[in-house]
Amino acid sequence: MIEPVIWLLYAAVLYVSIFSLLVFLEKGKLRQEVEWLDQWPGITLVIPAYNEEESIGMTIESALDVDYPEDKLNVIVVDDGSSDRTAEIAEEYTEDKRVELVQQENQGKGGALNTGLEKCETDFMACVDADSRLEENSIKNIVSKFDDDTAAIASAMKVYSPQNVLQKMQWLEYIVGIFMRNILGMINAIYVTPGPLSVYRSDVLKEVGGFDEDSLVEDQEICFRLQKHHWKVGHSRGGEVYTIAPDNIKDYYHQRKRWYRGSAENMLKYREMILNKDYGDFGLFALPQNIMTSILSVAVLLLTVYITIAPLTGVVSDFITLGFQAFDLSSLIPSSLGELTTSIYWQVLNARYVTILMLGALFSISFLIAYLASEHTEEKLTKMGLIPTFIYLAWYVFFTGFVWMIVLIDMITDAERKW
Numbered sequence: 001m002i003e004p005v006i007w008l009l010y011a012a013v014l015y016v017s018i019f020s021l022l023v024f025l026e027k028g029k030l031r032q033e034v035e036w037l038d039q040w041p042g043i044t045l046v047i048p049a050y051n052e053e054e055s056i057g058m059t060i061e062s063a064l065d066v067d068y069p070e071d072k073l074n075v076i077v078v079d080d081g082s083s084d085r086t087a088e089i090a091e092e093y094t095e096d097k098r099v100e101l102v103q104q105e106n107q108g109k110g111g112a113l114n115t116g117l118e119k120c121e122t123d124f125m126a127c128v129d130a131d132s133r134l135e136e137n138s139i140k141n142i143v144s145k146f147d148d149d150t151a152a153i154a155s156a157m158k159v160y161s162p163q164n165v166l167q168k169m170q171w172l173e174y175i176v177g178i179f180m181r182n183i184l185g186m187i188n189a190i191y192v193t194p195g196p197l198s199v200y201r202s203d204v205l206k207e208v209g210g211f212d213e214d215s216l217v218e219d220q221e222i223c224f225r226l227q228k229h230h231w232k233v234g235h236s237r238g239g240e241v242y243t244i245a246p247d248n249i250k251d252y253y254h255q256r257k258r259w260y261r262g263s264a265e266n267m268l269k270y271r272e273m274i275l276n277k278d279y280g281d282f283g284l285f286a287l288p289q290n291i292m293t294s295i296l297s298v299a300v301l302l303l304t305v306y307i308t309i310a311p312l313t314g315v316v317s318d319f320i321t322l323g324f325q326a327f328d329l330s331s332l333i334p335s336s337l338g339e340l341t342t343s344i345y346w347q348v349l350n351a352r353y354v355t356i357l358m359l360g361a362l363f364s365i366s367f368l369i370a371y372l373a374s375e376h377t378e379e380k381l382t383k384m385g386l387i388p389t390f391i392y393l394a395w396y397v398f399f400t401g402f403v404w405m406i407v408l409i410d411m412i413t414d415a416e417r418k419w
């Protein structure tokens with residue numbers, strides 16, 4: 001029974017990976033030049049903030065320091081009921097006429113963004129997380145990517161100042177994310193506009209009803225909704241933004257758990273778009289690919305556990321039934337080098353080659369994509385060291401599978417949703 005499952009998963013990952021790489025080879029470029037506009041439209045950077053006293057100053061300063069005409073740029077900081085010094089620190093920046101501080105009772109990130117959208121009077125609105133740092137040319141590079149059919153542009157999100165192994169692993173993860181969003185952007189199949197920085201047409205956001213205040217991942221939900229209304233969502237390689245990544249396993253786990261549950265809820269909410277040709281490659285490829293990747297991560301975890309544990313269950317069963325007489329310890333000790341060599345040979349021969357092949361293919365394809373991603377973002381693959389790179393390539397899929405499994409259990413048991 002297990003071999004057909006393995007082959008099915010193997011075929012699925014090959015399909016997704018080869019399709020993505022073919023799209024890149026046909027349409028993509030490792031280096032992309034952006035032609036800036038002659039005249040710049042007005043843009044409002046909305047910064048939703050909740051207890052962000054440690055980073056809010058950095059974010060506002062980076063927003064004010066971007067290379068963009070001062071008379072065309074506004075910053076709205078929405079303090080969403082913080083109990084720390086977030087509002088006090090943000091208030092200090094209102095001496096600059098471009099900055100406005102709005103304080104409200106806690107409504108969640110979606111509510112804070114909608115408050116900013118209501119006050120937005122410019123053609124474009126940018127969502128900027130309160131723990132992010134914008135690069136100097138990020139806004140110009142993103143705005144320049146808009147055409148008449150585009151409602152939103154996703155940024156190139158990177159990890160800000162990674163310190164430990166976990167953050168360095170996420171640095172590589174985000175680099176790969178930039179590369180994959182670039183590929184999805186070529187076929188109008190982007191399914192998330194990252195919270196640290198994404199730019200939207202203000203009138204389109206208002207037209208579709210603003211951000212979903214109940215969603216755990218409002219940046220993905222709004223992207224689904226824009227796609228449902230047949231708007232294009234693009235990606236800007238040059239729209240770089242740095243975000244502070246979790247520095248410990250507990251915070252990392254809770255962040256991913258929120259992301260995955262929110263993603264699963266969005267899949268259910270917009271299930272009519274899945275495999276629906278009316279939504280182009282977004283419905284026919286991006287959504288099924290997202291589902292397959294999630295299932296694959298859980299399956300790889302369970303298969304690995306099964307392959308590791310299954311032989312031991314037989315040993316334990318024999319021991320319970322027969323006791324020590326089930327074991328002939330002398331047979332475990334080779335009498336010669338030749339016998340040892342023969343023993344190893346038969347163990348290798350009896351290995352599950354399909355499983356080994358699948359895991360080897362997964363590793364090889366992951367390495368290729370990581371390498372191309374590093375070239376695309378002009379970063380060295382091993383910049384953060386070999387250990388974080390190895391963790392991402394060898395461990396990440398198992399962690400992802402574990403979190404997805406917990407999320408599925410929570411949804412089946414109707415466990416409490418947590419931000």
